[in-house]
Amino acid sequence: MRYAQIVLPLNLKGSFTYKVPEELIPAIQPGMRVLVPFRGKKIYTGIVVELHDAEPESFVPREIISILDEFPILPKEQIDFWNWLSEYYLCNLGEIYRFAFPSSLKLESETYLKLKPNVTVDFENLDVNEMYLIQALEIRQLINLTDIEAFIPKKEIIKTINSLIDLQYIEIDEKISEKYKAKEIAYVKINEGLLNNQDLTEILSKLNKAPKQKDLFLHILDQQTENPTGFIKKSTLFEDGYFGNSHFKALVDKNLVEEYYLQKDRLESYEGETEDIEELSETQKQANKEIEEAFNHHKNVLLHGVTSSGKTHIYLEKIEECVNSGKNVLFLLPEISLTKQITQRLEKKYGKKLGFYHQKLTDFERVEVWRRIKNNDIQILIGTRNALFLPFQNIGLIVVDEEHDSAYKPREVSPYFNAKDAALVLAGFYGAKVILGSATPSVESYYLAQKNKLQYVSLNERFGKVKLPEYELINFKEAQESKKTSGNFSLRLLEEIKKTLEDKNQTMILHNRRGYANVVECESCGYVNYCSNCDVVMTYHKAANEMKCHYCGQRASKPKTCPKCHSENLNERGVGVEQIHEEVSKLFPDYEVDRMDVDSMRKKFAYEKLYEKIEEGETDIIVGTQMISKGLDFDHIELVGIPKADSLLYVQDFRAEERAYQLITQVSGRAGRVSGKGKVLIQTYNPDHSVFQLIKMNEVAKIYEYFLQERQKFHYPPFTKLIMIELKHRREDKVNRASQFLGSVLRKYLPEDCVLGPEKAQIAKLNNLYQFQILLKLPRGKNYEKFKNLVLISLNEFDNITAYQSIKKDVFVDF
DNA sequence: GACAGCTCCTGT
DNA sequence: CAGGAGCTGTCA
Numbered sequence: 001m002r003y004a005q006i007v008l009p010l011n012l013k014g015s016f017t018y019k020v021p022e023e024l025i026p027a028i029q030p031g032m033r034v035l036v037p038f039r040g041k042k043i044y045t046g047i048v049v050e051l052h053d054a055e056p057e058s059f060v061p062r063e064i065i066s067i068l069d070e071f072p073i074l075p076k077e078q079i080d081f082w083n084w085l086s087e088y089y090l091c092n093l094g095e096i097y098r099f100a101f102p103s104s105l106k107l108e109s110e111t112y113l114k115l116k117p118n119v120t121v122d123f124e125n126l127d128v129n130e131m132y133l134i135q136a137l138e139i140r141q142l143i144n145l146t147d148i149e150a151f152i153p154k155k156e157i158i159k160t161i162n163s164l165i166d167l168q169y170i171e172i173d174e175k176i177s178e179k180y181k182a183k184e185i186a187y188v189k190i191n192e193g194l195l196n197n198q199d200l201t202e203i204l205s206k207l208n209k210a211p212k213q214k215d216l217f218l219h220i221l222d223q224q225t226e227n228p229t230g231f232i233k234k235s236t237l238f239e240d241g242y243f244g245n246s247h248f249k250a251l252v253d254k255n256l257v258e259e260y261y262l263q264k265d266r267l268e269s270y271e272g273e274t275e276d277i278e279e280l281s282e283t284q285k286q287a288n289k290e291i292e293e294a295f296n297h298h299k300n301v302l303l304h305g306v307t308s309s310g311k312t313h314i315y316l317e318k319i320e321e322c323v324n325s326g327k328n329v330l331f332l333l334p335e336i337s338l339t340k341q342i343t344q345r346l347e348k349k350y351g352k353k354l355g356f357y358h359q360k361l362t363d364f365e366r367v368e369v370w371r372r373i374k375n376n377d378i379q380i381l382i383g384t385r386n387a388l389f390l391p392f393q394n395i396g397l398i399v400v401d402e403e404h405d406s407a408y409k410p411r412e413v414s415p416y417f418n419a420k421d422a423a424l425v426l427a428g429f430y431g432a433k434v435i436l437g438s439a440t441p442s443v444e445s446y447y448l449a450q451k452n453k454l455q456y457v458s459l460n461e462r463f464g465k466v467k468l469p470e471y472e473l474i475n476f477k478e479a480q481e482s483k484k485t486s487g488n489f490s491l492r493l494l495e496e497i498k499k500t501l502e503d504k505n506q507t508m509i510l511h512n513r514r515g516y517a518n519v520v521e522c523e524s525c526g527y528v529n530y531c532s533n534c535d536v537v538m539t540y541h542k543a544a545n546e547m548k549c550h551y552c553g554q555r556a557s558k559p560k561t562c563p564k565c566h567s568e569n570l571n572e573r574g575v576g577v578e579q580i581h582e583e584v585s586k587l588f589p590d591y592e593v594d595r596m597d598v599d600s601m602r603k604k605f606a607y608e609k610l611y612e613k614i615e616e617g618e619t620d621i622i623v624g625t626q627m628i629s630k631g632l633d634f635d636h637i638e639l640v641g642i643p644k645a646d647s648l649l650y651v652q653d654f655r656a657e658e659r660a661y662q663l664i665t666q667v668s669g670r671a672g673r674v675s676g677k678g679k680v681l682i683q684t685y686n687p688d689h690s691v692f693q694l695i696k697m698n699e700v701a702k703i704y705e706y707f708l709q710e711r712q713k714f715h716y717p718p719f720t721k722l723i724m725i726e727l728k729h730r731r732e733d734k735v736n737r738a739s740q741f742l743g744s745v746l747r748k749y750l751p752e753d754c755v756l757g758p759e760k761a762q763i764a765k766l767n768n769l770y771q772f773q774i775l776l777k778l779p780r781g782k783n784y785e786k787f788k789n790l791v792l793i794s795l796n797e798f799d800n801i802t803a804y805q806s807i808k809k810d811v812f813v814d815f
Numbered sequence: 816g817a818c819a820g821c822t823c824c825t826g827t
Numbered sequence: 828c829a830g831g832a833g834c835t836g837t838c839a
Contacts, residue, residue: 006839010816016839039818039838061839094816159830802835 002053006036006046007093009106015049019061031072031079035065041174043109047097049079075391077429084425089813091415099415100389102366109174112142119169129160186234190224191258212247220257284310287457288317294455300434302449305459307439307669312342315399319380327396329380332423334405336360336384338631350380357383385419388426395430398423403436403445404662416812439669440662443707447718469671469678471696473687487583488575488643493681496639501591501620505638509623510667511580512648514597516542518574522562535765542578552767581623596624629666635674640667645682654716657691658707664695715777721784723776724815728769728808738804739772745797749790754778
């Protein structure tokens with residue numbers, strides 16, 4: 001095995017061939033990290049994905065510099081998983097590698113400047129910048145390129161460096177810096193020997209002139225005598241703000257106290273008591289048995305459990321079984337803020353054997369989880385989609401909670417994959433089982449269950465036989481005609497809110513639109529405020545008193561007069577959640593009305609504060625966007641109101657109805673969790689719309705039957721496979737031409753009705769990039785592979801056109 | 816993805 | 828004709 005295929009952390013196709021130096025041949029194994037040179041001197045951390053003896057014919061491979069791991073850091077299953085992802089989602093291995101690894105585990109060399117040895121510099125002939133740089137290099141031997149920006153203007157840097165290299169004064173080198181450092185915690189103690197040799201009164205009298213220092217000294221002494229074997233954390237000294245670091249430093253300088261460091265595991269883990277989980281109800285036992293049977297037949301499970309049916313309870317049971325059989329569990333959540341309940345229950349059971357992994361961890365924290373997973377120190381890992389890439393040793397079960405959630409497949413970060421589908425494949429490589437759980441499964445998963453690819457297990461009653469909420473449709477048009485409305489609310493909905501308030505219960509109002517008004521329009525000339533970066537109207541946010549672009553985040557002040565015709569007749573159109581909140585506050589001035597959306601939750605701990613307020617019953621009405629549909633399980637919410645439910649359907653997306661159903665059902669699930677008397681009032685202009693009618697009937701099978709019929713009729717997934725190709729460029733004409741070309745190439749290989757577009761994207765310009773889209777509708781089944789191959793050929797053909805290389809291309813498989 | 820080396824345009 | 832922006836090709 002003299003050659004290795006190495007994946008580099010760059011967005012490049014495939015892997016690269018390197019020669020394994022003689023002395024490394026016995027040690028090297030697939031899954032290990034190695035240092036390799038790439039392009040001149042630059043050094044990257046690559047992953048060995050394959051070893052072989054086939055000498056490359058067309059080039060002379062370079063040599064691996066060194067091996068970084070004693071044992072493979074990446075299990076075979078993960079390498080298989082990467083290869084699958086790359087093939088299925090048409091993305092590069094390098095992209096996956098970048099996404100999968102914490103950056104401290106893939107060090108790259110940094111470019112440094114240093115003085116050439118033994119040079120004498122003739123300062124006379126240098127300009128100011130050159131002089132600065134030489135002087136800086138004389139003080140510290142190495143300077144990295146970004147540090148130079150601190151004292152030389154950006155534009156001059158290249159010029160300065162080049163001229164000094166020409167003069168033979170400096171040279172460029174590459175160096176790999178160790179980024180990961182174990183976290184050290186500062187502790188303090190009274191200087192050893194001090195107490196034996198010196199009289200305490202003598203010391204204290206020396207400190208008489210510095211009372212604070214004296215206090216601090218006594219404070220430390222106190223703690224140390226009280227608990228001679230304990231450790232005093234330095235940070236605790238400053239907690240109450242009485243002492244400052246200067247006081248402490250003074251004591252160190254006087255040799256009275258000492259500071260020392262100990263390494264600490266960065267990850268806090270639960271230290272409290274552990275306890276067993278409660279017993280299952282009869283219905284749950286039945287579901288549990290069905291899951292067991294499915295697992296015995298090597299089938300994965302779709303657990304469809306209505307809200308509050310106790311899906312978590314069943315997860316816990318299965319997790320327990322899996323851990324008892326000596327295997328580990330991966331528990332996936334769409335976002336980490338939802339962990340609260342499951343965490344609390346698991347912590348009590350598994351204590352230190354529980355781990356977390358999500359996007360909010362720092363890089364060092366990620367490395368520590370990696371290490372613990374690799375050492376098999378974690379039995380249960382709770383995480384978001386990036387946790388799929390941890391180096392699991394013997395995983396036995398993957399739970400995907402809220403499997404329908406779109407956060408499993410964000411469109412913003414590449415590689416674009418659906419964590420739910422990826423989990424099924426990953427589990428296959430490990431021989432593990434999967435439970436997909438949701439109260440509102442995705443149509444795709446439901447279809448798989450129907451086709452018997454997944455075992456369908458249903459929990460159709462709430463825990464403790466609590467009744468599901470009742471739905472009521474309010475015909476808003478009729479209400480308006482008979483003058484039974486006030487603003488955006490029907491009197492019927494207001495009456496129910498009032499009743500709920502009088503019963504000292506809580507109400508939730510869902511309005512899934514951020515801001516106060518969608519558009520600010522000039523009555524006189526029709527001017528509307530567009531974002532300068534995007535082809536999007538800016539939304540008016542009254543609370544922040546500004547206009548915001550919801551796509552690029554751009555802000556602008558709200559115009560007082562029309563910038564075009566200077567008319568003062570500015571009109572606000574389109575209702576946002578802020579406006580609904582304002583309206584409700586005015587209608588119920590004696591009650592506490594709070595708003596929950598990304599804008600009001602931006603401040604630190606805003607979410608936690610509001611959560612607590614609702615839990616304590618201080619909040620009477622919660623007005624919010626889809627954010628309120630997740631994670632807010634409280635006992636006293638009895639009413640859910642959706643004043644403008646139609647807006648949920650008016651979205652140009654074949655999944656709009658499914659999303660609307662899921663959102664309405666999820667919010668509704670918050671109502672009457674304990675009392676069983678929950679009510680959901682839906683105001684709509686179209687009470688006869690199938691989605692609303694089906695929700696009202698609350699017959700799950702019929703709803704999915706309806707969705708599946710619609711999908712089949714219009715040839716959408718799960719009956720076809722969609723691939724969306726998006727092209728972006730600063731110049732519209734260029735990206736337009738490129739997409740026309742790609743469209744024609746695709747049509748050359750694929751049947752005419754498979755290729756839709758190219759078309760301008762719904763948002764024609766985003767962040768100053770013009771976007772065009774091509775949608776491919778491909779048949780599923782055996783032919784899919786064949787067709788996808790043709791897509792791949794087309795994409796390659798496109799990539800080979802050099803003129804289009806500056807165009808950014810994104811491919812979304814299973815769009 | 817990153818970077819060197821190239822072309823072509825701008826401006827004095 | 829320098830200096831820079833943008834394009835192109837290549838890396839093992």
